[in-house]
Structures are given as structure tokens and as C-alpha cells.
Amino acid sequence: MSSPAPRPRRRTEGRADAPRASLTPDSWIDAATEVLVDRGIDHVRVDVLATQLGVTRGSFYWHFRDREDLLRRVLQAWRERATEQLTARLEQAATDPREQLRDVISLPVRGRAAARAARIELAIRAWARRDAMARQAVDEADASRIGYVAQVFSALGFPIAEARARAFLLYAYVVGESLMAGQGGAAQREARSRFVERLLQQPLAP
């Protein structure tokens, strides 16, 4: 994610509060995301993160107004990465919609980066159960990803409303694979994914 410009430094603050050369806003955002995944949102606190990063609490305030500001930017960073992950390939106009569908369907089984992204996403969904700001970020990310998938179904010739229903079902399948990673072995997951790919491209029988 692109970091906003640093806030102006107040000269009155002591040397101990000066930001380490290596610490950027993203360092705090990444640390916060990690604590969120490992321990839950209640543990994402400035003191916990400062200790973990080996800096003073004060240096946090060079980059963020307060905890709320950090949390907002954790969500913003997640949304940008998460939407990007899905849309990067879809936006290459040259690609065939059938290929694009296969791409979306294979998202949950795509190795370690995808597994880490899935863990972050589940942690954010857990947080969204009880927090309006996180809820909104999740709803918007879901809507934007379902929208992209709906475009692919539209490109395949399905009517608008039906393309959206197909997109929702496909997206629920993708989320379900990461939410229910314990269901079936690799071969079963592979067979499921081939089945979903076929069924979802099939027109409704009259």
C-alpha cells in the first residue's frame, strides 16, 4: 500500500522519540496485522506493538494520530492488497473469461502467500463481527470482489442479475474453501474446484 506523507515532526519531542530509520508506517501496520491474526483485535495495542518492534510508545505518534488511526490503516492496507490479489489478473483485458474464472476458483489452493492472505482475511472477518469500521471494510471488499467476478460472468454472456448470483455463489465457494480448509484432502478439493468451474459456466436449464 502507498503510505501517506509523514506528519510534520514536532521539534520539542525528545531524541528517544525520533523514528528509527527502518520504521515506516507500514512496519506498524504489518506488526498490527500480525498481532491481529495471532491474538485477536483486543491485543492490538500501541504498547504491545512498541514492545514487539523494540521502540518507544512515543515513536508511534510520529506516524499515527491514535490507535483508531492505525486500525483504519490496517483495514485500508488489507482492502487494497485483497482486492488487488483478485483483480490484478482479471484486469488484463487480453485474458479469456474462462481463464479468468479458473483463476478465481484456484485462489484458495494457490500456496503459502494465499494461505497467509486467507489467515489475515479470516482475522479481519472475526474482528468485523463486533466492529462497525471493520464490518464496513469487509462489506466493501466483498462487494468489489463479487462485482469483478460478476463482470467475468457478464463477459461469458449471462444476464446482469444472473451474473451477480453466479458471482456470489462462486465467491462464497472461494471464501468457504478458506473457511473450511479442513474439509476433504487435496484430491477432494481439486475435484470440487473442477466441478464448480464446470457447473458455474453452465446455463440454467429452461
Added chain:
Amino acid sequence: MSSPAPRPRRRTEGRADAPRASLTPDSWIDAATEVLVDRGIDHVRVDVLATQLGVTRGSFYWHFRDREDLLRRVLQAWRERATEQLTARLEQAATDPREQLRDVISLPVRGRAAARAARIELAIRAWARRDAMARQAVDEADASRIGYVAQVFSALGFPIAEARARAFLLYAYVVGESLMAGQGGAAQREARSRFVERLLQQPLAP
């Protein structure tokens, strides 16, 4: 859920620790479930629950060995209710499999009891991200519900493996509707559910 037999009372304990006539193990299990939903698993603690129920901490130990014991029974109670919710109707042998499918598909839109059940389930899934005991309970509940739905697809004549893939997709849709309750209005959800019902009964094209 059926409560296990009460543990023998130790005569040395004071009167203040005697269980209130109205407090059963289920009172503690329900209170724990409520705190889990509202505040997350870290807040489900004996002292918090005792305060909420207006009794002493000591009275907790009339019913449970320790916090772990309570948590295990929270999961057990959830599994029993959650699986029951899905299977109660399916087990009426007289029912047509098409009716049974419609029933499963309509689960997420079935009013306040279903909404409450969904909130509990999402809280338990959030807990399962970071706890092996909760993870196992969720995996087993998912497997047992997918298994029931697979039986319905088998009854509709689909081959075993394909029936399981269909069941997973349908189940992911049902979970997705509760996880992504913010996607679309009532009319869109209704249209989605009719679409899913039709598509999932359709044989794969050769």
C-alpha cells in the same frame, strides 16, 4: 443439550457456594455463549460469568471442573443444536429430496432464531481460528452437515463424489449468506437463493 450428572457436593464448602435453585449447567453455558458472541473468547472467564449471573465464583465449580471444561461444553452444546437445526427436517424420511434442498437453502433467511444461531456460529468460527478444540468442533460440525446435504444429492441420483462436491458448494453458499449478510437487499438474496436451488439440481452437461 443433555447435562451430565452433577458432581458430588463437598460438605466442607460454605452455604454461599451452594448452587442457586435456578442455576443449571445450561445457565453457565448460555451465559458463556452470550459473552463469546458479544465480546469474544478472551472475555469468557469464570469471574465475568459469575458477576453476570449474580453468583459467587465458587458456585461455578459445582457444575464444571474448570474453564476448559465449560468451554468444551459450550462447543458440545453448539454442535448439538447446530447439527440438529439442519438435520431435524432432513431426517423425516417422508420428505421429498427437492423439498429438503429448498429447506437447507432457506436456512440463512429464516428469521430471528436463524440470525441468532448464525451469530453464535460466526463467533465460534472466529474462536476456532486460534484454538484447536474449537477448530475440531467446527470441522466436525461442517463435515456432518455437508454429509447430510450430500445424502440429499445422492437421493436425487447424483454419483457419490459429485453429490459431495454439490453439498460443499451448497453449504459454502449457506455459510456465505450468513458471513456476507451485507451483500444485496432482500430481493437480491431471494433471487440468489432461487438461482442456487435451480443450478445445484441441474446435472453437469456432458
